[in-house]
Amino acid sequence: MTDTTETSALPPETSQRRSLGERFPLATLILQRLGLSALLLFAVSVLIFGGVEALPGDFATTYLGQSATPQAVANIRADLGLDRPIVTRYFEWLGGAVQGDFGNSWASGNSVSEQIGRRLGNSLFLAFFAAVVSVPLAVGLGMLAVFYRDRVPDKIINIVSLAAISLPEFFIGYLLILFFAVNMRIATFPATVYDSMGFIDRLQTIALPAATLVFVVLAHMMRMTRAAILSVMSSAYMESAELKGLSAMRAIIKHAAPNAIAPIVNVVALNLAYLVVGVVVVEVVFVYPGMGQYMVDAVTVRDMPVVQACGLIFAAFYIILNMVADIIAIVANPRLRHPR
Amino acid sequence: MHDHLLSVRNLKIEATSYPPGEPPKDITIVEGISFDLEKGKVLGLIGESGAGKSTIGLSALAYGRGGVRITGGEVLLEGKDILPLGKRGIRTIRGARVCYVAQSAAAAFNPAHKLGDQVIEATLAHGLMSEAEARKRALYLFEVLGLPNPDTFGDRFPHQVSGGQLQRAMTAMALCSNPQLIVFDEPTTALDVTTQIDVLAAIKHAIEETDTAALYITHDLAVVAQISDHIMVLRHGHMVEYGTAQQIIEAPREEYTRALVNVRQKKREEAADQTDTLLKVDNVSAGYSNGFKVLFDVSLHLPKGQTLAIVGESGSGKSTLARVITGLLPPSEGSITFDGKQLTPALKQRSRDDLRRIQLIYQMADTAMNPRQTVGQIIGRPLSFYFGLHGAKKRARVAELLEEIEMGSGFIDRYPAELSGGQKQRVAIARALAAEPELILCDEPTSALDPLVAEGILNLLLRLQAETQVSYLFITHDIAIVRAIADSVAVMHRGKLVRFGPKSKVLAPPFDDYTDLLLKSVPEMEIGWLEKALASRKMESAGN
Numbered sequence: 001m002t003d004t005t006e007t008s009a010l011p012p013e014t015s016q017r018r019s020l021g022e023r024f025p026l027a028t029l030i031l032q033r034l035g036l037s038a039l040l041l042f043a044v045s046v047l048i049f050g051g052v053e054a055l056p057g058d059f060a061t062t063y064l065g066q067s068a069t070p071q072a073v074a075n076i077r078a079d080l081g082l083d084r085p086i087v088t089r090y091f092e093w094l095g096g097a098v099q100g101d102f103g104n105s106w107a108s109g110n111s112v113s114e115q116i117g118r119r120l121g122n123s124l125f126l127a128f129f130a131a132v133v134s135v136p137l138a139v140g141l142g143m144l145a146v147f148y149r150d151r152v153p154d155k156i157i158n159i160v161s162l163a164a165i166s167l168p169e170f171f172i173g174y175l176l177i178l179f180f181a182v183n184m185r186i187a188t189f190p191a192t193v194y195d196s197m198g199f200i201d202r203l204q205t206i207a208l209p210a211a212t213l214v215f216v217v218l219a220h221m222m223r224m225t226r227a228a229i230l231s232v233m234s235s236a237y238m239e240s241a242e243l244k245g246l247s248a249m250r251a252i253i254k255h256a257a258p259n260a261i262a263p264i265v266n267v268v269a270l271n272l273a274y275l276v277v278g279v280v281v282v283e284v285v286f287v288y289p290g291m292g293q294y295m296v297d298a299v300t301v302r303d304m305p306v307v308q309a310c311g312l313i314f315a316a317f318y319i320i321l322n323m324v325a326d327i328i329a330i331v332a333n334p335r336l337r338h339p340r
Numbered sequence: 341m342h343d344h345l346l347s348v349r350n351l352k353i354e355a356t357s358y359p360p361g362e363p364p365k366d367i368t369i370v371e372g373i374s375f376d377l378e379k380g381k382v383l384g385l386i387g388e389s390g391a392g393k394s395t396i397g398l399s400a401l402a403y404g405r406g407g408v409r410i411t412g413g414e415v416l417l418e419g420k421d422i423l424p425l426g427k428r429g430i431r432t433i434r435g436a437r438v439c440y441v442a443q444s445a446a447a448a449f450n451p452a453h454k455l456g457d458q459v460i461e462a463t464l465a466h467g468l469m470s471e472a473e474a475r476k477r478a479l480y481l482f483e484v485l486g487l488p489n490p491d492t493f494g495d496r497f498p499h500q501v502s503g504g505q506l507q508r509a510m511t512a513m514a515l516c517s518n519p520q521l522i523v524f525d526e527p528t529t530a531l532d533v534t535t536q537i538d539v540l541a542a543i544k545h546a547i548e549e550t551d552t553a554a555l556y557i558t559h560d561l562a563v564v565a566q567i568s569d570h571i572m573v574l575r576h577g578h579m580v581e582y583g584t585a586q587q588i589i590e591a592p593r594e595e596y597t598r599a600l601v602n603v604r605q606k607k608r609e610e611a612a613d614q615t616d617t618l619l620k621v622d623n624v625s626a627g628y629s630n631g632f633k634v635l636f637d638v639s640l641h642l643p644k645g646q647t648l649a650i651v652g653e654s655g656s657g658k659s660t661l662a663r664v665i666t667g668l669l670p671p672s673e674g675s676i677t678f679d680g681k682q683l684t685p686a687l688k689q690r691s692r693d694d695l696r697r698i699q700l701i702y703q704m705a706d707t708a709m710n711p712r713q714t715v716g717q718i719i720g721r722p723l724s725f726y727f728g729l730h731g732a733k734k735r736a737r738v739a740e741l742l743e744e745i746e747m748g749s750g751f752i753d754r755y756p757a758e759l760s761g762g763q764k765q766r767v768a769i770a771r772a773l774a775a776e777p778e779l780i781l782c783d784e785p786t787s788a789l790d791p792l793v794a795e796g797i798l799n800l801l802l803r804l805q806a807e808t809q810v811s812y813l814f815i816t817h818d819i820a821i822v823r824a825i826a827d828s829v830a831v832m833h834r835g836k837l838v839r840f841g842p843k844s845k846v847l848a849p850p851f852d853d854y855t856d857l858l859l860k861s862v863p864e865m866e867i868g869w870l871e872k873a874l875a876s877r878k879m880e881s882a883g884n
Contacts, residue, residue, distance in 0.1 A: 334497050
């Protein structure tokens with residue numbers, strides 16, 4: 001039997017050099033998100049351009065209708081520059097888009113950027129007011145549902161929001177029109193806004209479409225808020241708060257809410273993006289001159305520059321809003337904000 | 341009537357259980373508990389899990405955890421019953437006159453707020469002090485509890501300090517409002533022994549300094565003996581014995597108390613001949629893919645049919661060593677020889693027979709078993725995988741293995757959820773045995789179990805070893821277990837092997853600094869051990 005007793009009490013070297021990412025995790029993560037978003041946007045632009053290019057049907061044939069002789073079609077294609085290679089056209093388009101120039105509409109010949117500017121303003125106006133109502137309402141109702149968990153108010157909130165999310169949005173839209181515009185005559189329909197309208201008039205006009213959108217997005221955000229806070233509520237530090245003698249409302253606001261921010265912000269961002277991007281149906285139902293309707297019209301006549309521009313703007317909104325949500329979630333995490 | 345700070349009279353606590361497929365029924369968790377606690381004194385509540393000790397402790401705050409209801413009796417704080425106070429009334433007591441220190445401070449602190457703000461929160465919420473006064477008191481408590489840099493400690497977030505510091509910060513949080521009573525719920529259970537002794541000393545010093553009374557809940561009699569004036573032994577929600585700490589430790593009256601006192605006294609002679617090597621680890625270093633090194637140049641060996649205990653604190657690399665041996669984590673340097681043949685580093689390249697010969701038992705039997713498989717399926721899997729057994733033959737062998745682990749074939753169609761913690765660990769042992777291995781790696785298989793149950797498991801492992809000549813590589817942080825089962829011992833610290841050899845040599849002086857600290861930190865079933873251990877530490881540091 002050999003003696004194998006060894007003694008050494010030296011600690012291992014721990015002074016390995018720390019990388020930039022370890023020293024500034026927050027800044028690194030945020031920069032990463034920004035870079036990823038830019039990359040994603042670029043990829044989306046390729047997809048949109050390629051996708052539109054691959055669509056069956058052709059502007060020239062649609063435009064000319066029965067008089068589409070091969071010569072006339074070729075002439076129009078040459079006019080629009082469609083005979084040049086796709087890569088050249090892509091980079092031309094991308095270069096313009098980066099500077100805010102989306103080219104001219106094939107159908108009307110007007111500048112796409114100019115037309116979209118007005119439409120986008122309308123869409124954002126509608127989305128903004130829908131968000132201003134729905135986000136605080138959803139978060140507030142979510143907190144209320146937690147406070148009255150499994151009691152009557154919680155159940156009512158749940159049932160109503162579930163019903164709202166289960167109905168198709170056009171159906172909610174028509175119901176609102178029936179009650180408020182037709183029967184009670186206190187709201188305007190169609191909700192078409194003009195440049196000459198004043199601010200108050202505009203608000204009155206968008207009341208019904210905004211209400212429809214609120215109904216559609218409310219339930220999702222409300223239920224996520226409730227679920228996020230409830231999952232935090234079952235953690236040991238909430239018991240700590242209760243055993244410190246804090247009131248239930250104070251415990252929810254001070255101890256539960258900061259830890260529930262990340263999931264809530266994520267679902268809010270998704271829904272905000274939906275308010276901008278997904279309102280096509282609502283705009284059509286209410287004859288509202290927003291981006292959605294503009295895009296639908298452009299698709300029917302194969303007006304590609306408009307379709308591409310709308311697609312890219314929608315994608316940009318989606319990506320930016322989700323990026324903002326990501327960054328807020330990162331900043332809300334104390335482990336990243338205050339590294340060891 | 342006003343003599344006692346806290347008087348509990350005939351306490352009864354119930355909960356509703358929802359057994360699957362049956363109507364819910366009320367079960368009694370605690371019944372007939374009465375005790376008195378004087379100002380400035382400490383009462384230890386001790387018992388196994390399910391004894392109702394936390395439940396009784398929380399009743400001092402009129403709180404029932406997870407649907408538990410206090411249905412009978414009185415909890416008198418300075419002669420006034422706090423149970424009928426109602427929500428608003430009880431809030432004036434919680435956090436102000438009675439405070440609570442949880443087992444896991446890491447979970448009990450809110451990750452989103454600074455420690456200092458959380459420590460003074462209750463004091464401010466109850467309007468007991470101005471913010472400046474509360475901060476001053478927090479600073480004083482950080483100093484009393486021996487926290488590093490007390491003046492800036494409060495600016496840190498929970499994730500920025502160690503587990504032992506968090507546990508002390510939690511104690512500071514409880515003491516901040518100057519309460520009359522603190523309920524300590526296993527405050528040192530989750531800590532390493534070398535940290536436990538510091539926290540224990542800090543808590544004892546702080547409650548003496550502030551003259552606060554305490555209920556100290558733990559399953560470790562040796563720990564509670566260091567801090568309590570009186571001890572109450574609990575089992576299944578009833579009181580077994582009540583007495584002064586001295587009487588309980590030195591002259592226990594009840595059979596159950598005697599068992600608790602004697603549980604960790606087992607010792608075993610090591611094997612004389614340790615030369616017939618089964619497993620040999622040569623100069624193994626290992627780390628994770630991000631370049632973080634966990635093991636540094638470890639060499640050790642394990643003789644056939646014997647037990648090698650690997651001891652160390654959390655983070656010492658002992659579990660990583662087991663992962664390297666199994667092939668789950670290929671080493672970056674060094675080699676592993678098994679039965680005279682070098683093992684392929686990576687798990688995927690090992691032959692099925694190599695896999696069969698080395699089996700694993702985990703700390704949490706719960707998470708190591710599929711909850712939707714029956715005991716028969718769990719144990720039967722290695723039988724069909726390694727030996728191709730099927731049908732009646734397989735079932736017969738499973739029944740045989742169940743007999744081996746002293747459970748009996750009646751358990752064959754049960755699900756893990758229907759088993760107790762000890763039974764689950766036995767099933768895990770049977771699953772390892774089913775492969776007829778030559779080596780079983782045991783990763784803290786008893787550390788989640790109550791002492792008496794753990795002892796049963798250790799006895800089972802020893803009996804199986806005597807019968808089948810299987811070798812164990814037994815990972816543990818508990819020196820008592822090492823004494824009870826090991827032939828040879830390896831002490832690990834921060835990824836390095838500090839000491840290795842036959843048990844008699846490793847556990848005998850002269851010691852290196854770390855092994856000395858480790859051995860001296862293990863609480864002993866003796867009144868006044870804490871003071872002695874601290875004194876000997878001080879002398880050493882003075883001597884150095």
